[in-house]
């Protein structure tokens with residue numbers, strides 16, 4: 145199967161389509177920052193001035209989305225007066241078993257001039273972070289055996305992952321959190337395939353192996369962004385403790401209930417981060 149990263153013509157069609165819409169805006173819009181919103185974080189867009197909303201379904205080559213809480217659209221926005229492309233909704237590996245589902249999206253962002261990708265997700269806590277809090281990802285462990293770069297033929301596929309999440313960005317986000325009295329933990333994110341939640345035994349195992357939070361996304365997008373030489377910052381919204389750590393039945397509804405509780409904190413962090421990136 146040809147990897148969708150290699151379908152340059154469809155990336156160009158997506159870029160042309162989006163740039164046409166940018167050209168219709170009353171003011172010039174050129175963003176160097178994009179953000180992918182995780183489950184239940186849609187309210188972060190309420191703080192942004194939305195100049196245009198484009199459904200993924202209308203963008204040539206973009207994948208279709210289907211999870212509740214992910215509406216699937218690209219927003220051209222100003223947040224705190226800074227240009228920001230918001231991707232409201234992502235495609236997960238567990239939807240069709242395709243680790244490269246987001247490849248056309250990330251390639252399009254690169255072609256649009258994006259230099260910084262901010263990833264957000266909902267995640268389960270393995271120890272220290274309580275539901276409703278935010279954990280900045282400092283590193284990941286890929287427990288899926290998958291890569292979005294399977295099928296890519298060029299030597300660029302041998303991407304170094306030793307600095308997956310930019311250390312300077314983490315420093316600045318810590319500073320912004322401190323200034324705004326937001327408790328911001330840092331930890332290691334474990335990518336699990338899903339869509340089923342983990343067993344208590346899996347949670348104990350991945351905790352022993354060094355993970356602090358667990359989720360079903362973000363890592364393939366990190367790999368794709370690093371392949372395209374974009375810098376990455378990532379925030380996990382803790383929506384629950386890992387399976388077996390407390391006596392509740394995990395559900396997607398719980399994720400959608402808890403994620404909005406941290407949306408205001410995420411918005412403050414992103415707003416300050418944009419001030420830094422555009423300074």
Ligand code: HPA
Nearest residue numbers: 266267268358359360386
């Ligand atoms: N496990 C995996 N993904 C998740 C969880 C979890 O506990 N919570 C939110 N997303």
